Structures are given as structure tokens and as C-alpha cells.
Amino acid sequence: MSGISDERALWLGRFVFPHEASLRVWLSRRPLGELDVDDVVQEAYAKLIILPTITAIRDPRSYLFQVAKSVVADHLRRRKVVTITTSEIDILELPAPEPSIDIQVSDREELRRLGEAIAALPEPTRTIFVLRRVEQLPQRAIADRLRMPESTVEKHISRALVRVSNFLGRGGRGTFGASRRRDTAAWFEDETGEGTGN
Amino acid sequence: MKREKAQEIEETAARWAAKADRGLSPDEQSALDSWLEGDSRRLGAYGRIRAISAQTERAAAFGSGYDPSSFSPDEAEPRFVARRRFLIGGSAMAASVAGIAAFGWQWLHSGQQTATRKGEVRQLALQDGSVITLNTESVVSVSLTERQRDIRLLQGEALFDVAHDPQRPFVVSAGPAKIQAIGTSFTVRLAEKDVRVLVREGIVSVRDGKTASAMRLPANMRAVVSFEAGMPSNSSGLGATSLPVSDVHRELAWKDGQLAFEGETLRAAADEFARYSDTRIIIKNPALAGEQIAGLYRSNDPVGFAQSVAQSLGARAVVADGEVLIQ
Numbered sequence: 147m148s149g150i151s152d153e154r155a156l157w158l159g160r161f162v163f164p165h166e167a168s169l170r171v172w173l174s175r176r177p178l179g180e181l182d183v184d185d186v187v188q189e190a191y192a193k194l195i196i197l198p199t200i201t202a203i204r205d206p207r208s209y210l211f212q213v214a215k216s217v218v219a220d221h222l223r224r225r226k227v228v229t230i231t232t233s234e235i236d237i238l239e240l241p242a243p244e245p246s247i248d249i250q251v252s253d254r255e256e257l258r259r260l261g262e263a264i265a266a267l268p269e270p271t272r273t274i275f276v277l278r279r280v281e282q283l284p285q286r287a288i289a290d291r292l293r294m295p296e297s298t299v300e301k302h303i304s305r306a307l308v309r310v311s312n313f314l315g316r317g318g319r320g321t322f323g324a325s326r327r328r329d330t331a332a333w334f335e336d337e338t339g340e341g342t343g344n
Numbered sequence: 345m346k347r348e349k350a351q352e353i354e355e356t357a358a359r360w361a362a363k364a365d366r367g368l369s370p371d372e373q374s375a376l377d378s379w380l381e382g383d384s385r386r387l388g389a390y391g392r393i394r395a396i397s398a399q400t401e402r403a404a405a406f407g408s409g410y411d412p413s414s415f416s417p418d419e420a421e422p423r424f425v426a427r428r429r430f431l432i433g434g435s436a437m438a439a440s441v442a443g444i445a446a447f448g449w450q451w452l453h454s455g456q457q458t459a460t461r462k463g464e465v466r467q468l469a470l471q472d473g474s475v476i477t478l479n480t481e482s483v484v485s486v487s488l489t490e491r492q493r494d495i496r497l498l499q500g501e502a503l504f505d506v507a508h509d510p511q512r513p514f515v516v517s518a519g520p521a522k523i524q525a526i527g528t529s530f531t532v533r534l535a536e537k538d539v540r541v542l543v544r545e546g547i548v549s550v551r552d553g554k555t556a557s558a559m560r561l562p563a564n565m566r567a568v569v570s571f572e573a574g575m576p577s578n579s580s581g582l583g584a585t586s587l588p589v590s591d592v593h594r595e596l597a598w599k600d601g602q603l604a605f606e607g608e609t610l611r612a613a614a615d616e617f618a619r620y621s622d623t624r625i626i627i628k629n630p631a632l633a634g635e636q637i638a639g640l641y642r643s644n645d646p647v648g649f650a651q652s653v654a655q656s657l658g659a660r661a662v663v664a665d666g667e668v669l670i671q
Contacts, residue, residue: 150391158395184350185385191395192388197655202648204602205640212638213656220658260403261410278365279403280410285366296366304362308355311396 150195161206162194164256166315169214179221190214263313267306274299275306348383357389361397457485460500463620463644465601473507474514477599479533480620480643488512501533503544503599517553521569524549530561531596539569542587542595559584564592603643607636610653610670617646624667625650632659632670 166187173183190213194200203209267275270292277288278299285303289296360376368376380387403410460466460478468476470486472493478484482500486493490512495504497518506514508527516523518532521539528546532539541550543563550567551558561567567584587595597604603620605613611633614625620643627633635657641649647661650668654661662669 150387150394152398155391155394155398158391159397159399163392163395163399182350184354188350188353188385188388188392190388191392192384192386193655195387195391198651199648200652202641202645202652203639204642205604208606208638208640209652209656216656216658256399257402257405260400261406264400264403275400276403276410279400280406282404300359300362300366303365304355304358307361307393307397307400308358310400311358311393314399315392315396 154195154200157200158191158194162191162210163315165207165210169210170316172211173214173218176218177222178218181218181221186214186217189217193217259314260310263310264306266313267309271302271306271309274302278303348385350385350389353383353385353389354393357386357393360390361393364394365397455485455487457483457498459483462622465599470507472509472512475505477503477505479503479598497532497534499534501531501598503529503531503596505529506546519569519571520552522551522553524551537571539571540566541569542566542592544592544596564589597640598643601643602640603649604640606638609633610635610637610657613637613649613653617643617649620644621646622666623647625670626667627670629671632657 169190170183170187173186178186190210193213193216194210264272264275264279274288274292277283277291278285283291285299286296289299292299356379360379363372363376376390380390458466458468458478460480460482462481464480466478468478468484468486470476470493471488474493476484476486476495479501482502483498484502485496485498487496488494493509493512493514495514495516497516502516504514504516504525506525506527506529510526514525514527516525516532518534518539521532521541523530523532523541525546525548528548529544530546530548531542531544533542541548541561543561543565545563547560547562549558550561550569552569559567561584564587565584566587591606594604594606603613603616605616608616610627614627614633617625623646625646637653637656639652641652647663647668650661650663650670653659654670657670659670662671
């Protein structure tokens with residue numbers, strides 16, 4: 147197997163990915179040393195993939211933030227010249243964990259966003275992706291139907307995945323902040339701007 | 345060597361995910377494996393894009409009539425409900441139900457005493473309609489008369505959801521403290537040196553059995569009554585503090601078989617787990633023990649907790665007989 151089980155991929159998609167947009171907002175306001183937000187996000191996913199078990203994680207959102215925080219903290223600690231400024235210590239502050247039930251976007255809402263993300267794909271990527279995911283045709287059958295090489299279909303699938311991930315994970319239209327509970331927003335006030343897209 | 349950009353990694357990861365979507369040949373599989381063995385960000389990027397790919401499978405719910413150029417969000421709902429449900433929801437649900445398997449339910453009659461084992465949480469229904477949720481290793485006795493509802497917390501911690509009955513005050517005795525309510529919801533924890541009362545709804549009156557001084561405690565407030573200091577008239581022994589609503593929810597996570605942390609040290613979290621399980625969490629390194637942690641965890645799974653936390657702190661969890669070592 148290559149590194150990641152289907153089960154873990156499903157878990158990440160369902161319970162972790164929905165919080166990525168707000169993690170990115172949070173990270174973008176903190177000193178990350180030489181890392182950029184994408185580096186931290188990738189390292190955080192890597193840590194979540196090699197976890198032996200996820201059954202104990204009941205609140206994936208705060209766990210994701212905690213893992214991301216540790217990625218940044220490790221990096222800052224390893225730098226040769228250590229100048230811990232007040233602002234760098236900010237990174238050690240944890241975002242308010244919220245009961246996942248309150249911030250979990252409904253199935254219907256997630257599906258709506260997925261529909262928007264697919265609708266926003268350029269052609270012919272969109273047609274190909276719809277045939278693959280909605281009609282559930284194999285890549286080879288799509289190539290036959292559209293009379294194009296299979297490698298072209300594959301290229302469009304890959305492009306669609308990147309675009310959909312940007313749309314949903316980087317706060318394209320409709321990010322995931324809208325259903326935050328107000329009483330916890332105050333605790334972590336600089337996160338309240340999330341969800342407006344950027 | 346120039347460090348690979350995260351963006352480049354993401355694009356390569358997406359190409360691999362598109363290949364995985366049609367199925368990998370053995371040669372491709374080993375090429376992917378060796379690519380993944382490089383920079384640790386590659387595994388993260390690949391796992392992330394596979395996760396997104398899995399999420400997009402849900403688009404099958406749109407059905408064959410789906411036309412993206414005229415996609416209207418509102419159309420998605422009925423079709424989605426009618427068609428297949430997403431797999432992970434079911435298995436995650438099953439896991440969370442398994443997580444609260446330690447739960448029980450029983451009727452508790454007047455004059456009866458009941459206790460919970462370590463790791464057990466039990467709900468007790470009283471004849472008056474009140475419900476007592478008994479936390480791990482706790483003992484409670486109940487005596488209902490026409491004039492009063494007397495509850496004694498002899499050990500541990502309990503949440504009291506009191507049925508409204510102005511004719512019969514509901515009085516909980518715990519150590520030196522007496523907590524009286526008419527209809528409300530509050531927890532009492534009998535600790536080694538003090539009794540802690542936390543009010544979730546309504547108002548309770550807290551007083552010490554020895555002195556007669558009392559204090560009214562409204563919702564989202566906590567009072568601590570010290571055994572030693574008795575019941576002083578000022579705040580030195582019976583201190584009341586206000587808590588944000590989110591903290592009150594967090595303090596009550598145990599009733600759902602969970603433990604919630606928000607910036608507590610790993611040491612404090614390990615001590616908290618010790619209340620619920622005989623499997624001890626051992627941390628010898630003081631720096632590690634002082635790390636702050638956050639998250640919601642199953643109270644009856646100290647090993648899973650230790651593994652998750654070790655992972656996030658860049659440490660290791662070693663499971664041995666009756667204990668788990670974080671190092």
C-alpha cells in the first residue's frame with residue numbers, strides 16, 4: 147500500500163478537510179519562520195496519515211490545529227538562531243476547540259459546495275470530471291466516449307482535483323466559517339474574519 | 345539542493361491521485377512508493393488530495409440528470425437523501441456509539457445507594473423525574489421524602505438534573521458542603537481537599553454544614569468549598585468564579601464519555617485519564633509533561649489518547665502491560 151489507506155483518506159476528507167480553510171486563515175496570521183502555509187498544511191496531513199489510530203480523536207478540528215501548531219513550533223525551535231519574540235509565542239496559543247457537532251457543516255451544505263466547485267471547473271475538465279464522479283464511468287470509458295487518449299482524461303482528473311481542493315480548502319466561495327458559534331469566537335477573536343474568503 | 349515548493353508537490357500528488365483513480369500498475373505503485381519516501385510533505389499532500397478525491401465521490405448523489413452549467417444548490421438535497429449515503433458517516437457513527445458503551449441506565453429508588461466502576465458513567469432516574477449522571481468511581485445515595493429530596497454524594501462526581509418541585513427542595517450533601525436546588529442542573533465533585541460545584545442552569549444555594557453561611561450560585565459559576573477552611577464568610581474558602589459557557593460544556597464532556605482539554609498540560613490530562621482507566625499514562629520527561637494540549641478524546645481510551653498526543657507532539661507512545669509511556 148502506498149502510505150495511506152482508503153479508510154484514512156475518507157476520514158481526512160470527511161472530518162479534517164472541512165477545517166482546512168480556517169486553519170489556513172489561522173496560520174496566515176502567525177509567524178511561520180521559513181515555512182509557508184502550504185508547507186505546514188502538508189506536514190500536518192502527513193502526521194495525520196501516519197497516526198496508528200484515529201479512534202481516540204473526537205474533535206478533529208482542534209486536533210488538526212494542534213498538529214499544525216506542533217509542526218510550526220518544531221520548525222521554530224530547530225532554527226539555528228533562536229529569537230523567540232512575543233509574536234512567535236502566539237503560535238503556541240491554541241485555537242478554541244469547539245464541539246465538532248456545532249461546527250460540522252451539514253451533509254447537504256457540503257454537497258452543495260461540492261456542486262459549486264464542480265460547476266466552477268473550466269471545460270473540458272468539467273465534463274470529464276462529471277462523467278467520472280457523477281456518472282461514475284471508468285477513465286478508459288470516458289476516453290472512448292470523448293475520443294481522446296486515456297492520459298488526457300487522467301490529466302483532466304488531476305487538474306479537477308487541484309481546482310476542487312483550492313475551491314473548498316482555500317476558501318473559494320463558501321468557506322466553512324459561517325456556522326461558528328459566536329460565544330467561542332470571542333475567545334479567539336482574530337479568527338472571526340474567516341469564512342469571508344480570501 | 346533547492347527545496348521543492350509545496351505547490352509543485354501538490355501538483356505531483358494530484359497526478360498520482362488521478363492515476364490511483366484509474367488503478368495503479370505494480371510499476372507505478374513502486375514509483376509512487378519511492379516518491380512518497382522523499383520529503384515528508386509529499387505524503388501529506390498525497391493523502392490530502394486522496395481525501396479530497398474521496399470526498400468528490402459524493403457527487404454521484406447528484407444523479408445522472410446533473411447539469412453543472414445550470415447547477416442549483418437547492419436541487420441537491422432531495423436527490424442526495426434519496427440516493428446512497430456516504431460510507432464514512434456510518435462507520436464513524438458506529439465508532440462513537442462504541443465509545444459510550446460504558447453507559448448504563450437504571451432506576452434508583454429512595455433509600456438506595458449506587459456506585460460506578462472506574463471508567464463507567466451511569467444515569468440514574470429518580471421517581472420525582474430528576475436524573476443523576478454518575479461519573480467514574482462515584483457513590484451516591486438517595487432518600488426521597490414528602491418534604492425533601494436528600495442526595496448524598498459519598499465519592500466522586502455527579503451531574504444533577506433536578507425536576508422542578510418547590511414543595512420538595514433537592515439537597516445534595518458532599519463533605520462539608522450542602523447544595524440546595526429547586527429545579528436546575530449542576531455538578532458536584534467531591535475531590536480530596538475540596539468540593540466543587542458547577543451550575544449549568546438555574547440557581548443553587550451552597551452552604552457549609554458546620555457554619556450557617558450560604559452563597560447563591562447562578563448558572564455558569566463554580567464554587568469551591570475547602571474541607572480545611574470550613575465555610576468562611578469571605579471568598580478565601582468558598583470561592584466562586586465565573587466560567588464561559590464553552591468551558592461549562594467542556595467540564596461536562598464526561599457525561600458523554602469524553603474528556604475535553606483546552607491548553608491543559610499533558611501531565612494534567614494524564615491525571616484526568618487516571619480517573620477513568622487503570623491503564624496509566626506515564627511521562628517521564630518534564631518538558632513533554634508540560635506541553636499544552638487540546639482536543640476532545642474518549643475517556644475510556646487512554647492508549648488511543650497517548651498515541652494521538654505523542655504523534656502531535658513529535659513523541660512516541662509505547663504500550664506496555666497496564667501502562668502507556670509517552671517519550
